[in-house]
Amino acid sequence: MKRLIRSLYLNKRLFAILIILAVLFLFSFFVPNLFGTLKLLFYALLILVCFDAFLLYQNRKGMQASRLLPDKLSNGDENDITIRIQNTYRFKASIKIIDELPIQWQRRDFRIFSILEPSREKAFHYQVRPTERGEYHFGNLNVFVSTALGLVARRQQFAAEAMVPNYPSFLQLKKYDFVAFSNRLKFFGLKKIRRIGHTMEFEQIKEYIAGDDVRNINWNATAKKGELMVNQFQDEKSQPVYSVIDKGRVMKMPFNYLSLLDYAINACLVISNIALKKQDKAGMFSFSRKVEDQVVAQRKGSQMNLILETLYNIETDFAESDFSRLYVEIKRKIKQRSLLLLYTNFETLDALHRQLPYLQAINRTHLLVVIFFQNTELIAFSKEKATSTQAIFEKTIAEKFIYEKKLIVNELNKYGIQTILTPPEDLTVNTINKYLEIKARGLL
Numbered sequence: 001m002k003r004l005i006r007s008l009y010l011n012k013r014l015f016a017i018l019i020i021l022a023v024l025f026l027f028s029f030f031v032p033n034l035f036g037t038l039k040l041l042f043y044a045l046l047i048l049v050c051f052d053a054f055l056l057y058q059n060r061k062g063m064q065a066s067r068l069l070p071d072k073l074s075n076g077d078e079n080d081i082t083i084r085i086q087n088t089y090r091f092k093a094s095i096k097i098i099d100e101l102p103i104q105w106q107r108r109d110f111r112i113f114s115i116l117e118p119s120r121e122k123a124f125h126y127q128v129r130p131t132e133r134g135e136y137h138f139g140n141l142n143v144f145v146s147t148a149l150g151l152v153a154r155r156q157q158f159a160a161e162a163m164v165p166n167y168p169s170f171l172q173l174k175k176y177d178f179v180a181f182s183n184r185l186k187f188f189g190l191k192k193i194r195r196i197g198h199t200m201e202f203e204q205i206k207e208y209i210a211g212d213d214v215r216n217i218n219w220n221a222t223a224k225k226g227e228l229m230v231n232q233f234q235d236e237k238s239q240p241v242y243s244v245i246d247k248g249r250v251m252k253m254p255f256n257y258l259s260l261l262d263y264a265i266n267a268c269l270v271i272s273n274i275a276l277k278k279q280d281k282a283g284m285f286s287f288s289r290k291v292e293d294q295v296v297a298q299r300k301g302s303q304m305n306l307i308l309e310t311l312y313n314i315e316t317d318f319a320e321s322d323f324s325r326l327y328v329e330i331k332r333k334i335k336q337r338s339l340l341l342l343y344t345n346f347e348t349l350d351a352l353h354r355q356l357p358y359l360q361a362i363n364r365t366h367l368l369v370v371i372f373f374q375n376t377e378l379i380a381f382s383k384e385k386a387t388s389t390q391a392i393f394e395k396t397i398a399e400k401f402i403y404e405k406k407l408i409v410n411e412l413n414k415y416g417i418q419t420i421l422t423p424p425e426d427l428t429v430n431t432i433n434k435y436l437e438i439k440a441r442g443l444l
Contacts, residue, residue, distance in 0.1 A: 017151075021038060053154075063145055065143050069138065076169050092116070093116050100139025112124050140158060140159055142155060167311075207228070242340050244342045264427070266428060269307065295307050
């Protein structure tokens with residue numbers, strides 16, 4: 001009985017009728033003949049409430065519900081969740097679904113309303129966008145059922161507790177998996193880069209066929225064989241590509257609820273996959289006070305899983321980053337010339353100048369690409385119309401910071417360091433473009 005009372009809820013329709021009856025009872029004080037009729041209406045309402053509750057509880061099964069979750073969530077992307085509801089009643093029922101979402105989303109207004117035909121099953125889909133890596137705990141599934149009368153509702157709670165880990169954006173990885181090798185590059189913002197020169201490894205000497213580049217004719221082999229022979233080349237392979245992620249305080253800034261660190265982690269996962277598909281070796285490590293989360297650049301089958309798990313487990317207190325420690329670790333552990341994609345952020349020239357000697361030292365033995373971020377909020381603010389002296393002053397300061405970012409790019413280019421200045425949401429595309437450009441130009 002106690003369980004029945006706990007699961008019985010009064011609907012807004014019942015409260016509205018009770019309020020109307022209360023007002024009419026007050027009015028009957030002045031019209032005594034109305035009092036008897038109102039009493040009959042009140043008793044009729046009690047009977048309807050009991051009948052409504054009887055319809056809901058006569059079927060012990062009521063509604064059957066389940067939630068379908070993915071094995072893991074993709075950070076920063078829209079993830080699909082499915083709820084299946086089966087109506088075992090013999091009448092059309094109104095339902096309200098309340099899913100107990102993980103605390104990370106702080107959702108207290110999640111509701112799904114629908115009408116379900118008798119003995120029918122229906123699937124409800126909704127999307128969630130996680131912005132923090134880690135474990136997401138889903139709670140129970142609550143279904144409130146009402147009849148056509150809509151006076152009371154029966155709550156059915158289904159034990160659907162589950163934990164789903166939130167990994168770096170593997171949906172982006174799938175999206176860009178074959179894009180860099182297809183003819184659909186422009187639709188994703190990727191650029192075709194014209195290959196310059198012969199930055200290729202020799203593969204074999206073969207017979208000339210129509211369409212081969214006549215500049216590759218091997219005249220010595222042609223003289224021996226008595227027919228045209230050409231040198232065949234292949235793209236240089238097995239070049240180490242390291243993603244270096246700064247997890248210091250400069251990467252804590254959020255854009256669209258996702259921190260710069262998580263943008264960098266998502267881009268690292270995608271570029272590592274493309275590097276492996278290009279037959280290069282992919283690796284990564286992160287640093288702040290010290291260098292951590294190291295994955296040696298290799299081209300083995302399990303490399304992507306190793307990188308994914310390492311990126312998932314990156315933790316930081318957003319301390320001050322030590323670039324001198326980074327330089328020492330790179331010099332000590334990376335002996336082969338490698339492409340280093342450094343994800344960091346500089347807001348001022350002074351901040352760059354403090355780290356510039358270490359960046360120059362790294363660039364002498366490796367090909368360094370410094371990737372940092374535009375402040376899209378400042379750019380949007382600088383385009384707003386100023387309506388007061390205070391607004392003019394604030395816009396001027398904003399434009400100063402925007403211009404300083406361009407000065408940072410010029411300063412790095414002056415010392416021969418490759419740079420990418422990008423909005424956070426375009427980080428992955430711009431990083432892929434730079435990697436393809438470096439491969440095409442044979443800079444590594």
